[in-house]
Amino acid sequence: MAKINGLTHCSFRTNHFDEMVHFYRDILELPHLFTLRNEDGSVWIEYLKIAPREFIELFNERYTGDNNWRNRAHxxxxxxxxxxxxxxxxxxxxxxxxxxxxxxxxxxxxxxxxxxxxxxxxxxxxxxxxxxxxxxxxxxxxxxxxxxxxxxxx
Structure with missing residues (x-):
C-alpha cells in the first residue's frame, strides 16, 4: 500500500448547519474554502481550511438520534x-x-x-x-x- 501522508479532512453531518458554519468559520476562525451544491442549488457541503490541505467538511444533512459520546464511535x-x-x-x-x-x-x-x-x-x-x-x-x-x-x- 502507498504511504499515508496526512489527514485530509474531518466531516460532520449537522442538524444545525448555520450554527455549525458560524462556529467553525467565525468562532474558530477557519477560512471558508468552497461550497459544494446539490443539483437544485442548495448547499450540500461547506469546506473550511484548518491548515494546508487539511479541512473540516460540514454536510448540510440531518442525522437522527442523539449525538452524544455514548452513541458514537468517534x-x-x-x-x-x-x-x-x-x-x-x-x-x-x-x-x-x-x-x-x-x-x-x-x-x-x-x-x-x-x-x-x-x-x-x-x-x-x-x-x-x-x-x-x-x-x-x-x-x-x-x-x-x-x-x-x-x-x-x-
Whole structure:
C-alpha cells in the first residue's frame, strides 16, 4: 500500500448547519474554502481550511438520534495550536466554554484556562470545547517533551 501522508479532512453531518458554519468559520476562525451544491442549488457541503490541505467538511444533512459520546464511535478531533493560552483566552472571550478534559471525565470541569494550564499525560498542553452539535474538539500545543514529538522519528 502507498504511504499515508496526512489527514485530509474531518466531516460532520449537522442538524444545525448555520450554527455549525458560524462556529467553525467565525468562532474558530477557519477560512471558508468552497461550497459544494446539490443539483437544485442548495448547499450540500461547506469546506473550511484548518491548515494546508487539511479541512473540516460540514454536510448540510440531518442525522437522527442523539449525538452524544455514548452513541458514537468517534470521540473528538484535535487541532494543533502554537499558543494554548492564547487560543483558550480567545475562545473564552467569544463565550466558548473551555473544559479541562473530555466529556467522558464525568463531568469535564470548567476552569478559566489561565488558572490551570498543566500538561496532560502525554506532556502536551490541551483543553476541550464543544461545537453546536456537541462534538468535542481538543486543542493541543506540543512541548519538547510531548510523547507525540519524542516518539515521532520520521
Amino acid at each position: 470521540q473528538h478531533i484535535c487541532l494543533m495550536v502554537e499558543d494554548i493560552v492564547e487560543a483558550a483566552r480567545s475562545l473564552e472571550a467569544k463565550g466558548v466554554m473551555i473544559c479541562h478534559g473530555p466529556i467522558m471525565e464525568n463531568p469535564p470541569y470548567r476552569i478559566p484556562y489561565e488558572i490551570d494550564h498543566s500538561r496532560g499525560k502525554c506532556n502536551s498542553y490541551g483543553f476541550f470545547v464543544h461545537d453546536p452539535e456537541g462534538n468535542e474538539i481538543e486543542f493541543m500545543q506540543y512541548t519538547d517533551e510531548s510523547l507525540q514529538v519524542v516518539n515521532d522519528h520520521d
